[in-house]
Amino acid sequence: MRYSFLSLLANAVSGQRLWTPAWRDAAPKPSYDAVIVGGGGHGLATAYYLAKEHGLHNIAVLEKGWIGSGNAGRNTTIIRSNYGLPGNIPFYEWSMTLWEGLERDLNYNTMVSQRGILNLYHSDPQRDAYARRGNAMRLHGVDAELLDREQVRAMLPFLNFDNARFPIQGGLLQRRAGTARHDGVVWGYARAASRLGVDIVQNCAVTGFLRDGERIVGVETSRGPIHAPKVGLAVAGHSSHVAHMAGLRLPIESHVLQAFVSEGIKPLIPNVITFGAGHFYISQSDKGGLVFGGDIDGYNSYAQRGNLPVVEDVCEGGMALMPRIGRLRLLRGWGGVMDMSMDGSPIIDRTPIPGLYLNAGWCYGGFKATPASGWCFAHAIARDEPHPAAAAFRLDRFATGHLIDEKGVGAQPNLH
Ligand SMILES: Cc1cc2nc3c(=O)[nH]c(=O)nc-3n(C[C@H](O)[C@H](O)[C@H](O)COP(=O)(O)OP(=O)(O)OC[C@H]3O[C@@H](n4cnc5c(N)ncnc54)[C@H](O)[C@@H]3O)c2cc1C
Numbered sequence: 440m441r442y443s444f445l446s447l448l449a450n451a452v453s454g455q456r457l458w459t460p461a462w463r464d465a466a467p468k469p470s471y472d473a474v475i476v477g478g479g480g481h482g483l484a485t486a487y488y489l490a491k492e493h494g495l496h497n498i499a500v501l502e503k504g505w506i507g508s509g510n511a512g513r514n515t516t517i518i519r520s521n522y523g524l525p526g527n528i529p530f531y532e533w534s535m536t537l538w539e540g541l542e543r544d545l546n547y548n549t550m551v552s553q554r555g556i557l558n559l560y561h562s563d564p565q566r567d568a569y570a571r572r573g574n575a576m577r578l579h580g581v582d583a584e585l586l587d588r589e590q591v592r593a594m595l596p597f598l599n600f601d602n603a604r605f606p607i608q609g610g611l612l613q614r615r616a617g618t619a620r621h622d623g624v625v626w627g628y629a630r631a632a633s634r635l636g637v638d639i640v641q642n643c644a645v646t647g648f649l650r651d652g653e654r655i656v657g658v659e660t661s662r663g664p665i666h667a668p669k670v671g672l673a674v675a676g677h678s679s680h681v682a683h684m685a686g687l688r689l690p691i692e693s694h695v696l697q698a699f700v701s702e703g704i705k706p707l708i709p710n711v712i713t714f715g716a717g718h719f720y721i722s723q724s725d726k727g728g729l730v731f732g733g734d735i736d737g738y739n740s741y742a743q744r745g746n747l748p749v750v751e752d753v754c755e756g757g758m759a760l761m762p763r764i765g766r767l768r769l770l771r772g773w774g775g776v777m778d779m780s781m782d783g784s785p786i787i788d789r790t791p792i793p794g795l796y797l798n799a800g801w802c803y804g805g806f807k808a809t810p811a812s813g814w815c816f817a818h819a820i821a822r823d824e825p826h827p828a829a830a831a832f833r834l835d836r837f838a839t840g841h842l843i844d845e846k847g848v849g850a851q852p853n854l855h
Contacts, residue, residue, distance in 0.1 A: 440457070442547065461629065461630040462634075465499070465633075467665055468638065469664075470667060471638070471666075472497040472667065472669070473668070473669040473820060474657070474658060475670075476501050476645045476671065476681060477501075477672065477675065477677075478639065479506075479510060479625070480511040480624050481798055481801075481809055483628035483632055484809050485812070485817050485820070486498055486499075486639075487637070488814050488817035493818075498637050499638040500632070500639050501643045501645055501660060501665070502643060504641070507625035507626070509675055510806070511622070512621055514621050514698070515698045516619055516620065516724075517616070517722065517807060518534075518619050519531070519613055519617075520616065520807070521556065521572065521611065523571065524843055524844075524845050526843040527831075527845055528581060529579065530828045532581050534811030534812070537810030537811055537814065538807075539553075541810060542627075546630075550620035551619045552618050554617040554618065554722075555709075555710040556617070556713070557586070557611070557712050558713045559714055560608055560610060560715045561607060561715045562608065566585075566608060570585055573585050576613070581613070582613055584612045585609065585610075586611075586612055588607060592607075595712065599760060603760075605716030605759065618722055624806075628809075643661060644661040645684075646661060647659035649666060655670050655793065670796065672799065673798040675776070675778050676775065676776025677693070680693075682790075685795055686792070687791075687797075689800075690800075691779060691800055693741055694740065694852065695740045695745040696732065696745070696803045697732060697744075697749055697772055698774075699731055699750075699771065700731075701764075701768065702728065703726050703727030704723075704728075705727065707729075708723040717733070717752075718733040718752075718753075719753060720732060732753060733749065735803065743774050777803050778800050779800075779802050780855070782837075782843055783855030784800065784831075784842075784843035784844070785800040785801050785802075786833070786834050787816050797834060831843055
């Protein structure tokens with residue numbers, strides 16, 4: 440069923456009896472042309488673009504739990520393309536372009552809201568760094584505006600301007616950035632992929648790999664073996680664990696990232712704001728809750744929950760930026776497992792093992808990348824060569840030294 444005004448009307452007058460399931464909950468077949476491991480946003484987007492752009496319809500997405508149960512359903516929904524390095528800018532801008540047409544493409548309301556993101560700066564050197572980033576963005580045709588303190592005050596008068604330990608001096612604004620509804624993105628891609636014939640197989644954990652010599656020719660799963668000449672991994676926080684089953688050691692560590700939502704309040708925060716003197720960012724959901732987060736918990740873990748020191752650190756950041764947040768009650772906090780790469784940038788590539796492809800290392804910034812990640816990973820799988828927009832995200836860059844260290848903090852996963 441195509442969603443439209445007419446389908447709404449038909450259901451309204453028929454007691455909502457005409458709706459059909461959004462996607463087929465498929466049973467696994469013994470073989471496919473390609474298998475994608477991981478039913479998060481990236482895995483589902485990859486399957487969708489494999490079918491739509493490359494004509495591969497006999498494919499399956501294998502998810503060990505339910506689709507969106509990983510980071511895709513746990514993130515703080517921020518989308519943006521305000522990067523400064525040549526390897527990153529074209530990729531994230533391509534993602535932003537895909538976001539801008541996503542709802543029409545998928546025929547699904549993913550609630551893309553281009554409400555803007557403002558990165559605050561609090562010192563002269565930080566202003567200069569943001570100016571450089573903004574200039575790099577504009578040179579690549581990406582929108583960026585450098586605001587001074589009074590422009591920020593006019594936009595966000597509720598921030599702490601007059602009594603702050605780290606006074607706000609201004610901010611870098613990208614107006615086309617914003618938020619999208621995370622689980623809506625998962626469901627939209629699942630529905631669109633399913634309509635193109637993709638099997639979405641839930642409760643199907645990959646437990647090993649089928650091999651013909653060196654080559655990977657399929658996967659062992661909790662629901663039996665499945666043969667496929669091409670296997671793509673898009674398992675986010677479990678990347679090193681799953682790759683290890685194939686004998687591949689990745690330059691990735693898994694860490695927890697937490698996020699929080701407050702009780703609902705009337706509209707206060709019009710866009711996404713990031714604090715420049717600590718790790719804190721905040722936006723307001725359409726239901727009214729303030730959605731915020733900060734740093735990763737600084738230890739390795741596969742648990743989808745974090746610890747109290749980071750809760751305290753995040754709340755301190757919030758209090759420093761907008762003290763009125765202290766009067767709100769916290770509704771919920773949760774965690775997800777991040778695949779932290781050694782330079783803070785992702786990997787979309789073939790692996791040295793024939794038949795095995797890798798999409799990983801998204802750290803805590805992969806939601807915004809979902810459309811372009813799926814697009815470029817599908818390209819790599821279908822054509823056996825990197826997509827030009829993701830050409831820098833090679834696995835061998837850690838051996839050759841061509842790192843993409845956007846933050847400039849070196850090989851420190853807990854700092855990226
Ligand atoms: C709290 C938090 C806030 C975040 N905020 C943002 C943000 O604001 N903006 C942004 O851009 N990014 C953000 N991120 C990061 C972003 O969510 C991730 O980078 C991105 O979702 C990762 O890609 P994915 O959606 O495919 O991952 P996931 O949804 O984690 O998908 C991977 C899937 O693989 C499955 N899997 C694992 N092992 C196996 C196996 N053996 N067999 C089968 N399936 C398996 C998992 O169950 C999971 O469903 C945030 C993350 C968290 C946790």
